[in-house]
Amino acid sequence: MSENQEELPQELPETQPEKKSKRGWLIGGCALLGVLVIAAVVLFVIFVPFGLVALIFGGGEIAAIVPDDAAVYAEMDLLAFQSEDLQEIIEAFQDAAAEVEEEPETYEDSLEESLGVTMEDISPWIGQHIGLVIADLDFDMVNGDETIPMVVIVQSRDKEEADAFIETVLDHREDEFDEDFDDFEFDSAVFYEKDDEYDPMIFGRYKSFVFFANDMDALEDVLDLVQEGRRAKHTLADLDEYQQTIKSLADNALVTAFLSSDAVSEYSEAMGEDLSAGIPTFSAFSDIEEAGGLTISVVEAGIQLQFATIYIEPDELPWIDLDMDMSGLTMQSAGMLPEETVLYICGYYPEDWAELYFENFSEDELEAFELLEDEFDVDFEDLFTSIEGEVALAVFEQDEGFISEIAEMPLGLSILIGINDDSEWNQLFDQLTDLAGSDLMMETDEVDLDDLELISLSLDDGHDQYPFLIYGTGDSFAVLSTEVENAEILIGEEDTLADSSDFQEVWASFPEDAYPFMYLDLQSFIQLFADASSGMLLGSVDEEEESEVNILEPLTAVAATSTYYDLSDRQIITIIFFIDR
Amino acid sequence: MLKIRYPLFGLILLLLTACAGLQIEELPPEEILARSAERMQELAGFHYRIERSGASAFLDYNQTISFRRAEGDYVLPDRVTAEVRVIAPGIIAEVSIISIGGTQWETNYLTGEWQVVPPEYAFQPQILLNPDTGIQAVLERDLTSLVYEGIDEIEEMPGFMLYKLHGTLEGDGAYLATYGMIDRDPLDVQLWIAPHTFELHRVIVIDPADPGEDEDTTWQIDFWDFDKTVVIQPPVVESD
Numbered sequence: 001m002s003e004n005q006e007e008l009p010q011e012l013p014e015t016q017p018e019k020k021s022k023r024g025w026l027i028g029g030c031a032l033l034g035v036l037v038i039a040a041v042v043l044f045v046i047f048v049p050f051g052l053v054a055l056i057f058g059g060g061e062i063a064a065i066v067p068d069d070a071a072v073y074a075e076m077d078l079l080a081f082q083s084e085d086l087q088e089i090i091e092a093f094q095d096a097a098a099e100v101e102e103e104p105e106t107y108e109d110s111l112e113e114s115l116g117v118t119m120e121d122i123s124p125w126i127g128q129h130i131g132l133v134i135a136d137l138d139f140d141m142v143n144g145d146e147t148i149p150m151v152v153i154v155q156s157r158d159k160e161e162a163d164a165f166i167e168t169v170l171d172h173r174e175d176e177f178d179e180d181f182d183d184f185e186f187d188s189a190v191f192y193e194k195d196d197e198y199d200p201m202i203f204g205r206y207k208s209f210v211f212f213a214n215d216m217d218a219l220e221d222v223l224d225l226v227q228e229g230r231r232a233k234h235t236l237a238d239l240d241e242y243q244q245t246i247k248s249l250a251d252n253a254l255v256t257a258f259l260s261s262d263a264v265s266e267y268s269e270a271m272g273e274d275l276s277a278g279i280p281t282f283s284a285f286s287d288i289e290e291a292g293g294l295t296i297s298v299v300e301a302g303i304q305l306q307f308a309t310i311y312i313e314p315d316e317l318p319w320i321d322l323d324m325d326m327s328g329l330t331m332q333s334a335g336m337l338p339e340e341t342v343l344y345i346c347g348y349y350p351e352d353w354a355e356l357y358f359e360n361f362s363e364d365e366l367e368a369f370e371l372l373e374d375e376f377d378v379d380f381e382d383l384f385t386s387i388e389g390e391v392a393l394a395v396f397e398q399d400e401g402f403i404s405e406i407a408e409m410p411l412g413l414s415i416l417i418g419i420n421d422d423s424e425w426n427q428l429f430d431q432l433t434d435l436a437g438s439d440l441m442m443e444t445d446e447v448d449l450d451d452l453e454l455i456s457l458s459l460d461d462g463h464d465q466y467p468f469l470i471y472g473t474g475d476s477f478a479v480l481s482t483e484v485e486n487a488e489i490l491i492g493e494e495d496t497l498a499d500s501s502d503f504q505e506v507w508a509s510f511p512e513d514a515y516p517f518m519y520l521d522l523q524s525f526i527q528l529f530a531d532a533s534s535g536m537l538l539g540s541v542d543e544e545e546e547s548e549v550n551i552l553e554p555l556t557a558v559a560a561t562s563t564y565y566d567l568s569d570r571q572i573i574t575i576i577f578f579i580d581r
Numbered sequence: 582m583l584k585i586r587y588p589l590f591g592l593i594l595l596l597l598t599a600c601a602g603l604q605i606e607e608l609p610p611e612e613i614l615a616r617s618a619e620r621m622q623e624l625a626g627f628h629y630r631i632e633r634s635g636a637s638a639f640l641d642y643n644q645t646i647s648f649r650r651a652e653g654d655y656v657l658p659d660r661v662t663a664e665v666r667v668i669a670p671g672i673i674a675e676v677s678i679i680s681i682g683g684t685q686w687e688t689n690y691l692t693g694e695w696q697v698v699p700p701e702y703a704f705q706p707q708i709l710l711n712p713d714t715g716i717q718a719v720l721e722r723d724l725t726s727l728v729y730e731g732i733d734e735i736e737e738m739p740g741f742m743l744y745k746l747h748g749t750l751e752g753d754g755a756y757l758a759t760y761g762m763i764d765r766d767p768l769d770v771q772l773w774i775a776p777h778t779f780e781l782h783r784v785i786v787i788d789p790a791d792p793g794e795d796e797d798t799t800w801q802i803d804f805w806d807f808d809k810t811v812v813i814q815p816p817v818v819e820s821d
Contacts, residue, residue, distance in 0.1 A: 364649060364666070364673050367637060371647065372671040 062131035062153050065209070065225040066236040071263035072134035073236055079128045080254045085298045092554040092581040116172025117165060125162040127155025127208070135218035137263050147200075149215030151222050155208060162205050166192075169203065186223050241310055245293035248308040248570050253295035261291040261312050289313055301509040302555075302579035306572060314569035318360055322350045329515060333392035333416045334498040336490045338483060341497045342525040343395040345518050349418065354384040377431075382424045389418025389476060394497070397528055401482035402468040405459070411528065414481035422473040429455065429471050429478075449491045451475040456484050506559040509576055514561035518575075522555050554580050605776040610729040610746050614772070616779040618721040621804075622712040624780075626656040628806040629710060636790060636798045637668070638762040640704055645669055648762055651706055653678070654806075660813040661707040679816055680707045686816050695816040709758050716802065717781060719754035724770060735773055735783055737803075743773040743782055750786065763788050763800065780807045 066073050080086075112118055131153040140146045156162040170192055173179045179201075181192040191204030193216070202213045207226055213219035225232040236242050236258070245258055289312040297304050311317055333346055358381060361369065373380050398404055398412025419425060436442040436457050443465055447454040454472035458465040467484035479490060488494050497503055507516055557578040563571055608616075630652040637647035646669050653663035663678040674690040685705065687698045709715045726749045733745035750768040766789055773783040781804055788798040 363634075364668055367647065367649075368668045368671055368673050371637070371645065371669060375645065375670040 062129050062155070062209075063237040063242065064232065064235050065153070065222055066131065066133050067135070067221045067225065068234045068236050068239045068242075069262070070133050070135055070236055070260065071137035072132075072257065072259050073242075074132045074255060074257035076130045076255050077128060077253065078126065078130065080252050080297070083298055085300070086254070088581045089298065089302065089554070089579050092579060093551065096553040097551040115169045116176065117168055121165050121168055125156050125158040125160075125165060125210075127157045129155045133218065133222065135215065135221065138266055147214060149218040150213065151215070151218050152212040153222065154210040154212075156205060156210050157208070159205065159208070162210050166203060166205055166210065173201070186220075187227055191219075241291040241312060244310045244570070245291050245308050248310065248572055249293050249295040249306050250297045250304065253297040255294075255296040257294040259292040261289050261310075264290055264292055288317065299509065299576065301506075301576050303577040305575040305577075307575075308573075309571045311569050319353075319356055322352060322356060329390070331390070331498065331516060333390045333394075333477075334503065335492045335496050336416055336477070336479075337392070337394045337414055337497040338396045338412070338486065338489050339495040339497055339500050340524070341394045341396040341500075341503075341519075342521045342528055343519070344392065344497060344503075345394075346390060346392040347517060348390055348515065349387050351388050351420070354381070354387065357384075378428055379424060383428065386419045386421040386424050387417055388420040390416065391418055392416045395525075396483070397524070398482060400466070400468075401484065403482055405466065405468055409529075412482040414479070414483055417478040417480075418476055419473065419478050420476075422478065425473050425478040429473070432471065447472075447487055449474075449487060452477075452479065452490060454479065454487065454490075456487070458484075502557065506557055506576070506578060507561075509578075510559070510561045510574055511563075511572075514563050514572070514574055516559065516561050518558070518560040520558040522552065522557055526552065556580050605732055605742060605744075607729070608744075610727040610748075613729070613744050613746060613774055613779065614721055614724065614727065617772075617774045617781050618712070618717055620779040621717050621781055624657065624712070625808050626654065626806075626810040627804050628652075628654050628809065630801075630803045631706075631709070632801045632803075633762075634799045634801070635796045636788075636794050638759075638788075638798050638800075640667065640760065640762065648704070649673075651678075651704070653706065654809075654811045654813065655707070655710045656810045656813055657712070659707060659711075661710065662811075662813055663704075663706045665704060665706075678704070678706065679813060680705060681813065681815060684815070686818065695818045697818065704760070714758075716755065716758050716784065719758050720750065720770065720772070720784065723750050723752040723754045724748040725751060730771075732776075733773060738782070741775075743775055746772040746774065748772075755786065759800075763798075764791070778807070780804065 062075055063073065108119060111122075133151040133153065135149040135151065137148060138146075170181060173194070174181065179194050179196075181194050181201075183190050183192050185191070186204075186206060189204060189206040191202055191206075191211075194201040200214045200216075202211070202216060202219055204211055206223055209226060211219060211222070213222075225235055241261055242258055246256065249256065291310045291312065293306075293308040293310070295304075295306045297306075314320075329348060331346060334344065337344065358366070358369075369380060392415070394414045394416075396412045396414070397410055399410050401412045403409055403411045403413060417425075433444055433455050436444050441460055443458045443460045445456045445458070447456050447470065452472055452474035454470050454474075456467050457469040457471075458467040460466075469480070469482060470484045470487055471478075471480045473479070475491075481487070481490070483489060486494055489496055492498075502521065503519060506519060510516070555577055558575065559578070560573060560575040562573045630650065632650040633648055637644075640646045640648050646667050649666040649668050651663045651665040653661060655661050659680070659682050661678070661680045663680075664675065665678055666673065666675045668674075676690050677688045677695075679686045679695075685698050686695050688695055707715075710717075712718065728747045730745040730747050732742045734740065734742055748770050750770045753765055755763040755768060756765045763786065768789075769787040771783075771785045772781065774781050783804070784800075784802045786800040786802075788800065790797050
């Protein structure tokens with residue numbers, strides 16, 4: 001500051017020394033701030049890998065050179081892969097897999113085999129982002145009948161090193177695979193092309209990007225945008241549905257992917273016509289125009305997947321008029337299920353949902369439905385119309401019950417269906433009771449639990465009775481469960497899933513406005529099936545010690561939430577894989 | 582003035598000639614029908630579509646599989662393709678059929694794989710469509726109270742004028758030709774036949790509702806691409 005003051009002319013009026021002082025402080029302050037900023041930048045660049053690239057390119061830069069009619073775009077952020085949280089997760093799985101006898105082929109092995117390069121060849125030049133563009137995607141391509149046109153775009157931060165990498169790849173492909181490449185120029189950049197009908201390959205570097213492609217047209221579309229630079233128009237980054245999709249998803253993701261509405265429509269239509277060769281899917285809502293997105297990111301609890309669906313015409317959504325007030329939802333069903341539940345799936349059906357579906361059924365679908373009603377002598381329309389509120393399904397460990405008897409697996413199952421009218425369900429259950437009553441080996445008993453009027457079914461072999469199924473209605477639920485012995489769980493008199501601390505804790509990791517719909521106690525689930533199958537489920541076996549190793553051991557639970565019931569222009573599903581590290 | 586009149590006269594003559602060509606001769610309905618049957622028997626092939634609407638019409642004795650529609654190509658004398666949609670309880674299924682001579686192949690509706698199907702268990706479109714023995718022959722033989730309703734057009738062919746006939750179909754012919762999907766009751770029938778060529782473009786058969794049913798069953802059979810022959814070959818069966 002004194003330096004600045006000394007620079008000021010002496011002939012200034014007396015009042016000026018005061019201004020000079022303030023001005024000096026201002027200039028000096030800016031200079032100090034500038035020094036600090038520069039220092040921070042230098043430190044960032046030095047100590048954070050790809051720091052310089054991050055400064056220059058920021059995030060999502062590749063989308064600005066992707067054509068806006070791309071069917072799919074996926075991007076990997078290598079900077080995000082540097083996170084400590086991810087490293088801890090990887091180490092946790094590595095420790096768990098340490099005893100696996102066979103080491104799977106690593107991606108580095110594959111890279112070296114196919115391209116003749118290792119990480120040492122890549123690290124010197126690779127930038128922060130890698131993008132994958134699928135220019136077009138139709139059902140024939142997915143079926144493998146046609147080649148999917150793709151372009152891989154890799155940011156480069158050192159052109160010379162990148163060129164050396166390309167030369168290495170070229171030499172390797174020519175020497176090891178005996179392939180012939182022709183070279184061509186694009187705006188003075190040299191590319192190499194193997195013109196093969198079944199295995200085409202094109203690669204090269206242009207400006208700050210290295211490209212790999214299997215389709216010339218797709219590559220040229222991208223190169224044109226790179227050439228246009230900031231003047232480029234009709235890029236994915238400018239596309240509204242892309243922006244809306246990305247904005248809906250988590251930041252700082254390891255991987256971000258986008259599926260255009262055109263691709264979704266085409267694929268949905270093809271799937272609807274050819275889902276399993278000859279069974280068209282029910283067409284209600286199949287013409288809704290939507291784009292999709294996905295992110296994979298690391299969160300405190302583990303790995304998070306988010307799926308976004310963006311509706312292009314939200315005002316035309318068929319369910320726009322449904323009353324979807326979720327404010328009162330409390331996962332009531334969790335308070336009716338055993339604490340040992342390993343899988344819990346819960347949905348919510350608003351009033352009039354069934355009417356909406358039936359209104360959107362095609363003539364053929366309605367006829368199929370009517371035939372179903374005739375076949376079982378059940379008015380399914382009334383039955384479905386009476387469903388309102390929570391619908392839950394739970395799988396839990398149970399040594400004695402319907403599934404354990406029939407399938408010889410220690411599993412129990414409960415289905416809880418929220419209803420607004422029990423008459424159709426009572427009629428259905430009465431039919432079941434009559435059917436059971438006509439079987440000499442079946443016994444039925446009435447079970448009253450507070451508001452629940454239940455019937456328990458037992459197998460009677462003449463010596464003993466083996467209760468295996470309980471069903472009925474009450475308390476706004478229709479109930480079907482194999483948990484006969486501890487039926488009091490249904491009225492919360494035993495420890496329930498809602499009481500489980502693990503169950504309660506998982507939801508704290510999710511956004512507040514999302515509604516839980518799936519919980520899986522993975523380790524218990526695996527153990528349950530492992531015990532049932534009496535064998536190894538995952539991992540390798542140390543045959544000498546007859547021990548089993550579970551390489552998924554760090555993965556403790558999977559849970560999911562959805563904003564499905566928020567009637568806006570988008571829906572977000574969040575899945576978290578809880579990892580113990 | 583003579584020179585001026587010639588072009589005008591020529592124009593009038595041209596218009597008159599054109600109009601004469603467009604005129605549709607009114608014929609007795611029996612003659613229209615007979616000439617149509619004759620024409621259909623002369624064809625080398627055609628494309629067709631059979632569609633059922635209204636009350637269900639079942640392919641099986643247990644009345645669980647309802648026929649919805651079939652579309653394909655017929656190449657005389659005995660090659661047929663069909664894409665068939667059926668409706669079962671809670672499910673809509675589509676299968677492909679190829680029939681050559683006495684052998685019929687169908688795709689499995691779950692896997693899509695072709696398999697040989699014993700004819701007695703299969704829907705056989707060639708029986709229904711054969712001009713000598715199928716629905717067209719039945720119409721010629723069993724159609725009564727035939728009335729000529731004038732010139733009409735169908736929605737899918739705007740501006741293309743057709744003879745429209747109306748009659749009643751009695752007897753077992755339709756029942757036998759359709760595996761019992763069409764009843765033996767007297768059936769209301771409408772036909773649209775092209776003038777000049779006498780190609781049968783559309784047949785609509787209305788099967789009245791059975792006791793206890795609310796609605797009739799309506800059958801619409803369309804024909805086009807007359808004399809067009811496609812190559813119909815046996816499919817590749819996975820087990821081969």
